[in-house]
Amino acid sequence: MPSQRPSPEELLRRIEAQEQQASRGRLKIFLGYASRVGKSFRMLDEGRRRKLRGQDVVVGLIQSKVGQEVQCLLDTLEVIPGLTVRSEGKEYLVLDVIGILKRHPQVCLVDELAQDNPPGSRNPQRWQDVKELLDNGITVVTAINVQHIAELQDAIEKITGKRARQAVPQKFVRSADEIVIVDAPPEDLQLRDAASAADTRRLSELRELALLLAAEVVDEQLHNSLQLQGVELFLGSQERILVCITPRSNAKRMLETGRRNADRFHCGFLAVYVKQVPLDPADAQLLEKHLNLARELGAEVHVLEAKDSAEAILHFARAQAVTQLFVGHSLGSRWREMLFGNPLDRMIRAADTMDVRIFPHPSLS
Amino acid sequence: MTPPPASKRGRFKIFLGYAAGVGKTYQMLDEGQALHRKGVDVVIGYFEPHGRKDTICKTEGLETVPRRKAEYRGTIFEDMDTDAIVQRRPEVCLVDELAHTNMPGSERQKRWQDVHVLLDAGITVLTSVNIQHLESLNDQIWQMTGVRVRETIPDWVVDQADEIVVVDVTPRALRHRLERGVIYSREKADKALENFFTEQNLSALREIAMRHAAHEIEEKLSAQDPQAVENARPLPAPGDTPRRRECILICIDERPSTVVLIRRGRRVADYLRAECLAVYVSPDATLAGLSGENRDAVERHLGFARNLRIHTEVVPANDVAEGIVQFAHSRGATQIFMGRSESRNWKERLQGSRLQRVVRLARDTEITIVAERRRGPSGKIGTA
Numbered sequence: 138m139p140s141q142r143p144s145p146e147e148l149l150r151r152i153e154a155q156e157q158q159a160s161r162g163r164l165k166i167f168l169g170y171a172s173r174v175g176k177s178f179r180m181l182d183e184g185r186r187r188k189l190r191g192q193d194v195v196v197g198l199i200q201s202k203v204g205q206e207v208q209c210l211l212d213t214l215e216v217i218p219g220l221t222v223r224s225e226g227k228e229y230l231v232l233d234v235i236g237i238l239k240r241h242p243q244v245c246l247v248d249e250l251a252q253d254n255p256p257g258s259r260n261p262q263r264w265q266d267v268k269e270l271l272d273n274g275i276t277v278v279t280a281i282n283v284q285h286i287a288e289l290q291d292a293i294e295k296i297t298g299k300r301a302r303q304a305v306p307q308k309f310v311r312s313a314d315e316i317v318i319v320d321a322p323p324e325d326l327q328l329r330d331a332a333s334a335a336d337t338r339r340l341s342e343l344r345e346l347a348l349l350l351a352a353e354v355v356d357e358q359l360h361n362s363l364q365l366q367g368v369e370l371f372l373g374s375q376e377r378i379l380v381c382i383t384p385r386s387n388a389k390r391m392l393e394t395g396r397r398n399a400d401r402f403h404c405g406f407l408a409v410y411v412k413q414v415p416l417d418p419a420d421a422q423l424l425e426k427h428l429n430l431a432r433e434l435g436a437e438v439h440v441l442e443a444k445d446s447a448e449a450i451l452h453f454a455r456a457q458a459v460t461q462l463f464v465g466h467s468l469g470s471r472w473r474e475m476l477f478g479n480p481l482d483r484m485i486r487a488a489d490t491m492d493v494r495i496f497p498h499p500s501l502s
Numbered sequence: 503m504t505p506p507p508a509s510k511r512g513r514f515k516i517f518l519g520y521a522a523g524v525g526k527t528y529q530m531l532d533e534g535q536a537l538h539r540k541g542v543d544v545v546i547g548y549f550e551p552h553g554r555k556d557t558i559c560k561t562e563g564l565e566t567v568p569r570r571k572a573e574y575r576g577t578i579f580e581d582m583d584t585d586a587i588v589q590r591r592p593e594v595c596l597v598d599e600l601a602h603t604n605m606p607g608s609e610r611q612k613r614w615q616d617v618h619v620l621l622d623a624g625i626t627v628l629t630s631v632n633i634q635h636l637e638s639l640n641d642q643i644w645q646m647t648g649v650r651v652r653e654t655i656p657d658w659v660v661d662q663a664d665e666i667v668v669v670d671v672t673p674r675a676l677r678h679r680l681e682r683g684v685i686y687s688r689e690k691a692d693k694a695l696e697n698f699f700t701e702q703n704l705s706a707l708r709e710i711a712m713r714h715a716a717h718e719i720e721e722k723l724s725a726q727d728p729q730a731v732e733n734a735r736p737l738p739a740p741g742d743t744p745r746r747r748e749c750i751l752i753c754i755d756e757r758p759s760t761v762v763l764i765r766r767g768r769r770v771a772d773y774l775r776a777e778c779l780a781v782y783v784s785p786d787a788t789l790a791g792l793s794g795e796n797r798d799a800v801e802r803h804l805g806f807a808r809n810l811r812i813h814t815e816v817v818p819a820n821d822v823a824e825g826i827v828q829f830a831h832s833r834g835a836t837q838i839f840m841g842r843s844e845s846r847n848w849k850e851r852l853q854g855s856r857l858q859r860v861v862r863l864a865r866d867t868e869i870t871i872v873a874e875r876r877r878g879p880s881g882k883i884g885t886a
Contacts, residue, residue: 165672216584313674318712320668345719348668352712359705374646374706375713379516401773403713460873464859482858485871489842492766494870495861 143220148364151188154191162276163314164267166250166358169282171340173326175279177248178318181210182472183278184246188214193243197270197277198232198263214246224255232266234259237275244276251285261287280319283347286310296342304410311354318351320344360458379459380436381450383410384420386465387499388427394496395463396434408436409453411446447484454491462491503800512626514617515566515665516600517714519632520707521699522552523685524548526669527598531560531787533628534596538564545592547620547627548582548613550599554684564596572605579605580706584616587625599654601635614659630669633711635809636660638769641875642710647703657772661718668715673704693800724775748776751835753826754807754814755782756792756799759841763805766872767839768810772809779833780807780814783825787818823859830867837868 148324165183170175177199188194196216203211217237219230231254237245247270252263260266284293287304294300310316323340356375380395382388392408399406408431416424431438443449454462466481485493517526527549538544546566551558567590570583579606587595597620602613610616620627634643637654644650660666671679679689682697685848752761752767764780771778782789782800789797804814828836840857861869 255872265734315672317653317672318668318670320670322665322667324665338726341719341723345716345723348712348716348719351670352709352716355705355709355712359702359709362705363702374709398774401775403716485857490872491873492770493871494837496868497864497866 151361151365160274162249162271162274164312165276165278165315165317166310166313167280167317167319168310168351169280170284171282171323171326174319174321176282176396177207179316179317179319180206180246180248180278180280181191181207181214185210185213185242189242195237195240195242195245197237197245197247198230199246200230202225215242221419222255223260224257227255228416229253229255231255231258232263232351234269235264237270238273239285241273245270247277247279248492250279250281251301251305253303262305263302266310268309281305281310283343286350288348289346292346293343296339296346300426310350312356313354316351316354318348320348352403352478375458376402376461377457377459378402378404378406378461378463379450379454379457380406380408380431380463381410381464381465382408382427382431384423384427385417385498387465387496388465389430391463391465391496392427392431392434392436395436398461405457406434406436407459408443408459409450411449412440412442412447413444414484445482447487451484451487454488459491461494462488463494463495463496467497510624512621512622512624513664514662515626515628515667516663517628517630517667517669518659518660518711519630519669520631520634520706520711521676523679524669524671526632528557528560529669530596530598530630530669531557531564534564534594536558537594538835541570543593545587545590545595547584547587548599548602549596549597550628552685553687555709557682563590567881572607574607581605581608582613582616584610584619587620588623591623592625594628595620597627597629600629600631600659600880601655603653606850614655624826630659631655633714636714638765639710642766643707645875646706647698649698656810658766661772662827663718664795666715666718668711670708670712673701673708676704677701682808700805748774748781748837749833749835750774750776750778750837750839751826751830751833752778752780752807752812752839753783753841754780754800754803755841756796756803757841758799760799760801761801762875763841764803764807764810768812770839770870771817776836778812779835780804780812781826781829782814782816783819783829784816785820789816796824823856823863824858827863827867835867837870839870839872840863842871843875 145385162270167176167179180201181196184194184196194214196211196214199211200209217233217240222229222231222234228382232247240244247263250264250267254261254263254266258485260269267279270277284297285304286303286307288307290300290304323337323344326340352375355375359374378395380388380391382391395406395408410424410483428438428440439453441449441453446486450462462484464481464484481495517525517530530548531546534544534546544564546561546564548569549561549566551561567583569580570586571578571580573579582597597613597617600617602660604611604613604616612618617627617629621677628772632649633639634649634651635653635655638657638659640651642656677686677695677699683691685691686694696720750767750769750771752763754764767780768778770776782804784800786792789800792800804816807814815829817825817829819828826838829835840860842857857869857871
């Protein structure tokens with residue numbers, strides 16, 4: 138799920154981190170959803186093109202069995218062979234970190250980011266080897282399948298019934314300077330071996346997962362770069378739903394609808410309550426129930442304190458780049474509304490950058 | 503992809519990109535070459551070289567059906583020769599730029615309509631399109647980039663594809679390609695880098711393309727097996743009332759902002775798997791009572807909605823708010839999409855604005871007031 142927008146302090150920290158990273162190599166990841174989508178080919182092809190443009194490129198590691206097309210590309214590039222290590226009866230192919238650091242190319246290509254190293258290795262996992270290369274100023278181009286992201290294992294298990302034995306923390310993948318989706322319809326992968334409808338279905342689900350992960354990485358990078366430039370609000374690339382809770386609102390309906398809709402849009406889901414006056418015990422209890430439900434449904438819950446709730450909600454919604462605002466309405470006094478305008482009306486007028494969806498209060502439905 | 507027997511409708515495969523130069527055409531031709539090597543009868547129906555050498559190389563050895571030439575107001579235009587392709591009857595036809603608008607006076611207005619003719623003739627079509635051409639994204643794209651895309655394609659045309667392939671490169675790589683003059687001429691490239699091809703615009707478009715492809719995959723999965731996708735979602739809380747099927751009703755009027763409303767309603771309905779209707783409420787059963795200008799606008803809006811496969815109706819009622827709500831209730835609409843009200847006059851102060859009255863009358867039906875799309879100063883978007 139998309140994270141909350143960062144605070145100014147967080148941004149400052151990121152700027153400092155970026156400055157530190159200036160001497161770090163760049164990380165570029167080709168993300169796929171199955172073997173055979175062509176990640177290795179894309180990675181090596183990028184190596185070939187970089188070499189043509191005069192960059193010093195080596196292949197740090199490539200899986201042992203490659204197709205003819207991949208072999209052709211491989212032949213055009215310098216290879217630092219991986220180390221073959223036997224441990225507890227198993228054979229491992231390990232990145233030769235010392236060899237690569239000694240050779241110190243500008244760019245190193247590393248296939249299959251998610252691999253465990255044998256016990257007693259310099260680093261337990263390959264992504265940590267890659268991190269070492271990056272820390273030493275070497276740019277790394279690498280490839281991974283979505284099945285091998287640690288945090289996605291629950292979702293992966295639902296689809297395939299299996300968890301990956303070897304996985305990379307999502308944080309590392311998200312730290313990539315660039316991510317590229319390597320896409321192909323499952324039908325194209327299966328030309329070689331006819332697969333069942335169930336296989337195609339599983340592959341499609343993995344493919345969707347990979348596309349959504351890539352979209353989130355892109356979204357995060359986009360918003361960070363916009364905020365570093367001081368652009369406050371940028372709407373359009375991603376939906377975000379905000380439910381406004383009050384004690385008497387039909388919070389259950391708003392929150393459940395919000396959850397369902399957020400699942401359809403694969404988007405951020407937030408809930409907000411504005412504290413104004415102390416509530417009587419009955420309302421306080423209702424409110425608590427609503428906020429708990431919001432948390433149960435996975436909404437990011439915020440409680441604000443402000444005199445003018447409409448103003449506070451709008452300010453918050455804009456800062457969070459909300460595109461859909463869910464609010465409840467009740468029938469207030471017509472005369473009062475006519476004289477002073479009602480808060481909902483004011484809110485609708487002011488919330489012109491987002492859709493406002495009005496839900497009736499329980500007494501009305 | 504195996505081409506079907508000629509009696510069946512051809513398969514429809516789209517290479518989806520987020521900007522010119524990402525490599526859609528290259529990948530489409532590459533696949534055409536691979537099929538050709540396997541002995542499949544492949545022709546190029548339309549190819550736009552843009553002077554890109556790598557891409558032009560990819561056409562070598564593939565047969566091209568010559569373009570149709572026609573004169574319009576003294577200029578010679580060239581377009582795909584759909585009839586000639588149908589006569590030639592290849593198994594597979596490659597067609598660049600799906601969103602293209604044909605020259606005036608052509609038999610069909612849009613290239614996607616020509617593609618439908620090919621598909622109906624049993625020809626498999628591989629084609630390319632960029633995400634910004636989707637009709638329902640038009641306002642969003644304009645708001646983000648400042649570019650009003652003129653060549654649009656109804657979303658349902660893309661939904662019908664048998665396969666969609668995302669063609670992806672990073673914005674950084676794409677900008678390098680532009681700088682090296684691979685995509686456009688030097689002068690055009692410099693302009694593009696400053697305007698449309700900013701890193702931010704490209705990132706936003708790229709994200710939208712990825713999300714759209716994911717959405718299309720999900721829709722296809724759900725069409726095959728609605729229950730499986732439903733089960734993968736969080737369960738409703740115990741005691742939740744059974745879900746009604748969502749139905750979105752769009753209120754049409756003569757104001758230009760209606761178009762924004764229609765696009766947004768269509769898009770939200772697609773994502774929520776909702777039915778989508780549009781209504782114009784008028785004092786008479788016909789549009790005869792309207793001034794010429796307003797009648798034209800309403801008719802245009804109704805036509806625009808139908809083009810996006812939204813069912814439209816004109817309903818007579820003296821009180822517009824009542825008419826809208828009655829129609830919504832009679833059709834089981836769960837959400838009414840409306841625009842913002844204009845300024846309040848004295849009559850509205852006494853009776854409440856149309857929007858307020860709809861909210862009051864609608865009872866259980868939800869009302870969505872659609873965002874205004876506009877661009878703030880200096881390219882910043884909608885900042886207060």
